[in-house]
Amino acid sequence: VDALEQPLGAGPPPILDTSPLPALAALALGWTAVVALAAAGLVTPVAADVAGLAAAHGALLGTALAWTAPPETDDRWAPLEAAALVTVAATWAQVAVAGWLAWAAVPAWALLRRPAWARTSVAGLAGGAVFGLLLGGHLLVTAALTLGHGVREPALDLGPWWGYDVGANVLAAEAFFRGALFTRAHRRWTFPLAAAAATAASVARYLVDPLLPRAVEMIAGAAFYLALLGAGNCWLVARTGSLLPALAASTLFFAAYRLLGAR
Amino acid sequence: VTGAAVALLLAAVTLAVAQSDAGPASLWRHAYHAPVALAAVRWGGRGLLVALAAVLLWAPFVLPALERSGPTPEVLEGLATFGFLLGSGALSATLTSRARRQGARYETLVAVGRAIGGAGGLDAALDRVGACLAPRLGGAVGLAVRDGGRFAVAGGVAVHPDSPVARVVAGGPPCFESDAGGGPRPRRLFVVPISAAGATLGALALEREGDIAGDERAALLALGAHLGLALEHARLGARQRRFAAELAGKVAEATRRVVEMDRMKSDFVAVASHELRTPLTALQGFSELLATRRFAPSEVARLGAIMAGETERLGRIVSDFLDLARLERGLAPPLRRRQVDVGALVGDAVEVLRRARSTHRFDVECAGALPPLEADPDALDRVVKNLVANAVKYSPPGSRVAIRAGRGPAPPPTVEIVVEDEGPGIAEADLARVFEPYYRAPGTAGAAVGAGLGLAVVKSLVDAHGGTIRAENRAPRGTRMTLTLPAVS
Numbered sequence: 001v002d003a004l005e006q007p008l009g010a011g012p013p014p015i016l017d018t019s020p021l022p023a024l025a026a027l028a029l030g031w032t033a034v035v036a037l038a039a040a041g042l043v044t045p046v047a048a049d050v051a052g053l054a055a056a057h058g059a060l061l062g063t064a065l066a067w068t069a070p071p072e073t074d075d076r077w078a079p080l081e082a083a084a085l086v087t088v089a090a091t092w093a094q095v096a097v098a099g100w101l102a103w104a105a106v107p108a109w110a111l112l113r114r115p116a117w118a119r120t121s122v123a124g125l126a127g128g129a130v131f132g133l134l135l136g137g138h139l140l141v142t143a144a145l146t147l148g149h150g151v152r153e154p155a156l157d158l159g160p161w162w163g164y165d166v167g168a169n170v171l172a173a174e175a176f177f178r179g180a181l182f183t184r185a186h187r188r189w190t191f192p193l194a195a196a197a198a199t200a201a202s203v204a205r206y207l208v209d210p211l212l213p214r215a216v217e218m219i220a221g222a223a224f225y226l227a228l229l230g231a232g233n234c235w236l237v238a239r240t241g242s243l244l245p246a247l248a249a250s251t252l253f254f255a256a257y258r259l260l261g262a263r
Numbered sequence: 264v265t266g267a268a269v270a271l272l273l274a275a276v277t278l279a280v281a282q283s284d285a286g287p288a289s290l291w292r293h294a295y296h297a298p299v300a301l302a303a304v305r306w307g308g309r310g311l312l313v314a315l316a317a318v319l320l321w322a323p324f325v326l327p328a329l330e331r332s333g334p335t336p337e338v339l340e341g342l343a344t345f346g347f348l349l350g351s352g353a354l355s356a357t358l359t360s361r362a363r364r365q366g367a368r369y370e371t372l373v374a375v376g377r378a379i380g381g382a383g384g385l386d387a388a389l390d391r392v393g394a395c396l397a398p399r400l401g402g403a404v405g406l407a408v409r410d411g412g413r414f415a416v417a418g419g420v421a422v423h424p425d426s427p428v429a430r431v432v433a434g435g436p437p438c439f440e441s442d443a444g445g446g447p448r449p450r451r452l453f454v455v456p457i458s459a460a461g462a463t464l465g466a467l468a469l470e471r472e473g474d475i476a477g478d479e480r481a482a483l484l485a486l487g488a489h490l491g492l493a494l495e496h497a498r499l500g501a502r503q504r505r506f507a508a509e510l511a512g513k514v515a516e517a518t519r520r521v522v523e524m525d526r527m528k529s530d531f532v533a534v535a536s537h538e539l540r541t542p543l544t545a546l547q548g549f550s551e552l553l554a555t556r557r558f559a560p561s562e563v564a565r566l567g568a569i570m571a572g573e574t575e576r577l578g579r580i581v582s583d584f585l586d587l588a589r590l591e592r593g594l595a596p597p598l599r600r601r602q603v604d605v606g607a608l609v610g611d612a613v614e615v616l617r618r619a620r621s622t623h624r625f626d627v628e629c630a631g632a633l634p635p636l637e638a639d640p641d642a643l644d645r646v647v648k649n650l651v652a653n654a655v656k657y658s659p660p661g662s663r664v665a666i667r668a669g670r671g672p673a674p675p676p677t678v679e680i681v682v683e684d685e686g687p688g689i690a691e692a693d694l695a696r697v698f699e700p701y702y703r704a705p706g707t708a709g710a711a712v713g714a715g716l717g718l719a720v721v722k723s724l725v726d727a728h729g730g731t732i733r734a735e736n737r738a739p740r741g742t743r744m745t746l747t748l749p750a751v752s
Contacts, residue, residue, distance in 0.1 A: 001405030002443050003427045003452050003468035004419035012442050116447055138319050145327040187442035187449040190474050217330070238473070241447035 012187045020066040023079040024059055030083075031055035050090045057172040058083025060205075061106075064175035065113055067184060078113070082172075085109055089167050093160055100160040103167025107247075110171060117179055120242035128245025129252060131232050136256025139225055147217060149260045158258050165254040174233065174250050177202035179243040182234050191238055199230030229253055265305045269313055272298035277320045287325045287341025295321060295348055303355030307363055314352025318345050368482055371399050372489055379493045385410050388497065389417035392490070400483075402471030407432060408457060408464055408494060418468070427454040431466040437484060439475070448472045455483050459491035527701035531716075538580050542573035549573075582645075583716045586723060587700055595727040596720075598639035602751065605633050605678050608640060609668050612647040622660040625651075630669040634676050634750035642724045643748075649717045650682040650744050657742070658686035676750040677730075683743045688736040697734050698722040 031051050038048035062079025069075040085106050092099035111118045143149040152158070182198035189197075203226045206212060212222055233246035276294040283289040295317040303310035325341035332338060378391035389406045396404045397418075405418035407428050414422045414432075422429050427438040431454045440452040453475050457465040467487050469475065475483075549566045552558075558566065586596050606629040617625050636643070647666075654664045662685035671677030689697060693704040700719040718734075725732045730748035737743050 001403050001418040001468055001470055003438075003454050003470060004405040004407060004416060005421065005423050005426060007423055007425035008427045008430060008438070009440055009442075009444055011440065119447075138322075142323050142326060145323045146330045183447075183449075189441070190476065238448065241472075 012184075015184050015188065018066055018069065018076075020063060020076045020079050023062060023066075023077050027055045027059050027062075027079055027083055046094060050087060050094065053090050053168060054083040054087040057086050057168040060172035060176040061086075061110060064172075064180035065110070067180040068114060068116075075113075082106070082110070086168055089163075093163060098159075100163030103163035106167040107171050110175060114175075114179075117175070117243035120240050120244045124236070124240035124242060124245045125248055127240075128233075128236050128248035131236070131245075132229075132249035132252030133256075135225065135229055135232070135249070136253040139221075139253070140256055140259065143221070143260055151259050158255075161258045162255055165258070166251055170247060170250040170254055173202055173205065174243060174246050177205070177230065178233050178237045178246045182237060186234075186238060191234070195231055195234035195238075198234055199227055202230045203227050225253070265301065269298045269302050269305075272301070273313070273316060273320060276317075280321070280324055286337060287328045287344075288337035289324070292321060292324075292341065292344045295344070296351055299348055299352045300355055303352055303359050306356075307360035308356050310356045310359070311352050314348050314356075317348050317352075321345065321348070364478075364482070367399065368486075371396070371486065374399070375486070375490060376493050379490075379497045385415040385494075385498075386417070388494075389415055393417035396467075396469075400469050400471070401473075402469050405468035405470070406457075407466050407468075414465070427452065428466040428468050430454075431456050432463055434463055437480075439480065443470060446472065451475045453480055453483060455480075455487035457487050457491040457494065459488075459495040464491050464494060524701070527703075530703075531701045535580070535584070539577070542577040542580075545573040546570055546577075583720050586720045587716055590700065590719065590723045596642065596724055598642055598727055600637050600639055602635045603638045603640045603643060605629070605636055605668050605680070608643055609647055609666060609680065612644055613651060613666055616648060616651050616655070623655050623658065624661070624663045626663060626665045628665070628667045633668060633670065633678055634752070636678055636728075636748055637751050638728050638748065639724075642728070646721050646724050646746065647680065647682075649721050650680075650746070653717060654682050654684035654686070654742070654744075658684040662686070670750075671747050676752050677747050678750045680746040680748075681743060682746075683737060683741055685741045688740055688742050689734060691736070694734050694736070698732070 031054075034043060034048055034051035037043045038045055058079050058081075061082040062075075062077075065078035065082070066075040069078075089102040089106055092102035096102075140151065144151075177198050181201060182194055185194035185197050188194070203223055206222055206226050207219065212218065229250060233249055236245040236249065237243060273295070276291055276298070279291040279294065280289045283291055299310070299314045299317055301310075302313035306313075321341070321344060325338060325345070328335070328338050328341065334342075374395045375392055378395045379388050381388065381391055385408060389408060393404045393406050403418065405416075405428065407414045407416050407419075407422050409415075409432065416422060422432070427440065431438055437456065438452070438454040442449040443452040444450070450470055450472050451474065452468065452470050454466050454468045456463045457467055467483065467490060469483060549570050553563065553566060589596055609629060610627060613625055613627050651664060651666060658664065664685075665681075665683040667679075667681045667683075669679055669681075671679040689704055693702075696702050697704065698718050698721075700716060702719075722732055725746060725748070728748055730746065732744065732746045735743050735745070
């Protein structure tokens with residue numbers, strides 16, 4: 001027992017410790033520059049969208065990597081690396097027919113950089129998958145009954161969206177809000193407090209997402225389901241110590257969401 | 264089984280609601296409380312998930328109606344059901360969890376009491392307490408309790424001087440670390456004092472992956488106090504048992520000594536009677552002869568000498584009795600001190616014995632210029648004669664008896680008189696007891712006459728002079744009596 005045999009620890013560092021501020025500032029500058037160029041008509045709006053995606057998701061994923069870096073690892077510039085990778089994947093998704101498959105490179109890169117996120121049991125992974133399926137199924141039923149949304153047909157043209165979710169949307173959100181923010185908060189606070197903080201932050205992130213439809217019922221529904229998804233994923237991370245079950249739950253939930261075609 | 268029952272109930276109620284035409288006002292909605300209550304009672308806090316599941320199952324019947332018709336009374340009833348389900352689920356789960364925790368705490372207290380009360384010392388008791396607490400608290404448990412100048416430790420090898428446990432034991436407040444580091448999940452650490460009667464006896468540490476909530480910390484503080492009382496109780500109980508055992512041992516020893524003393528006194532009475540009777544018989548016989556018959560003057564002189572010797576023997580025995588009586592009353596023998604020349608005293612005493620006991624060889628060796636003693640010459644004469652007579656009595660005829668007088672190890676100045684014989688020696692177990700009154704080493708009672716008083720009287724006389732006497736065995740055989748007396752400086 002360490003309490004007997006080890007000296008008293010100094011306590012956890014500040015919650016924003018090891019934040020990659022220079023890299024985030026560089027991303028913000030780059031994105032601002034691209035937006036300015038787009039406004040001036042020097043680059044296409046598609047390029048500005050790609051830059052926005054890369055900056056936002058690269059910032060979240062890179063910050064998550066920097067916050068969870070082992071002491072001997074220097075991940076200060078991970079946001080720039082992540083943004084570059086997202087840019088490449090998003091560009092491939094735009095220019096090639098099956099280019100959306102390039103999104104798979106982002107989670108592969110992230111999990112190689114942080115193998116601890118992927119260490120889980122089959123039971124943990126199955127638990128996450130069941131949770132995502134139940135929540136996604138409930139979303140489909142409720143949306144169909146309440147709003148009259150049916151399942152989009154054919155579903156196969158959803159590949160680019162699923163690719164985006166797997167490679168950027170779900171990966172960046174889970175890595176930052178659960179893998180980094182919740183884990184850091186939980187090392188300081190109780191589970192309910194840490195889960196509430198991380199879930200509130202993740203719901204806020206989706207509510208300001210320009211891709212979310214602005215209808216009131218959609219915003220209310222998003223807040224409800226994303227809060228449930230966030231809280232459940234926090235529990236999965238706290239229970240298993242791995243990010244993979246939460247990634248599975250969110251991926252399946254967003255797959256169900258994309259079936260609604262609520263773009 | 265409970266899980267299946269809950270799932271079946273949820274499905275059945277949902278089907279019943281779906282079959283009902285009443286929509287959000289369906290009375291079947293109240294049936295959702297059954298699986299919610301069942302889960303809360305069975306699983307405690309985790310039962311709240313069933314309340315959440317019931318809400319999710321009920322939502323598709325309420326939200327479309329809200330979308331279609333707005334907040335009608337039926338819809339409002341349906342919406343209220345959300346609150347009732349979540350509220351009753353949370354309340355039932357909380358109450359069940361609290362009752363279970365309370366029950367578990369009582370069980371833990373009882374188990375801790377049993378673990379402490381087992382056999383073995385403090386270390387074994389702490390090991391048992393640690394093994395008992397670890398599964399109940401769901402984490403690693405460490406215990407450290409002061410035991411004199413050391414720590415008795417369970418759950419570790421030693422206490423680091425800067426560890427949380429050491430700080431708490433030193434009188435610091437309870438210590439909580441939200442993350443003790445290492446591992447993907449936060450590892451909480453909480454250390455509470457083990458205290459009794461206002462003093463900190465030790466500390467109890469719990470390490471666990473997952474929360475240690477506020478009410479649990481309060482319970483651990485109470486557990487620390489209970490543990491302190493239980494340990495103190497066990498310590499007092501052990502001390503009481505030890506005292507009782509010591510007392511019983513002392514009583515048994517005293518009883519044994521009383522019985523032995525009684526036996527020795529009985530033996531003494533028999534021996535003393537015999538010792539008194541022998542000279543008395545001789546005196547009686549010779550006096551009757553002298554009274555009834557006429558003898559030649561030379562024969563009368565011989566008989567008179569015999570009677571004088573027997574009278575002297577009788578007087579010596581009576582003197583020993585008187586000295587013993589004083590000794591038993593705790594009084595020192597009366598001494599008439601004056602300066603005594605040790606060499607002359609030893610020489611005279613041995614010469615007397617040499618003439619009386621011609622069966623042994625006597626070697627007398629006195630160092631030159633011995634300091635004089637401030638002593639009672641009669642008492643000292645009795646001591647030397649007694650030691651030499653004992654040496655003669657307990658060694659075979661023809662053997663040598665050595666008497667040496669010399670300076671003792673200085674300072675202060677002392678004179679040492681050593682009497683050695685070539686007898687069988689004294690058993691090691693009896694060496695310490697030969698100076699006790701009435702004591703006669705086993706096997707010597709038949710070998711030589713005596714009441715067992717001689718050495719006791721010798722010791723009392725030596726003590727009265729402020730000296731010491733010790734008995735030891737010589738190699739390869741024989742006994743050595745060493746008498747040390749303070750000399751005049």
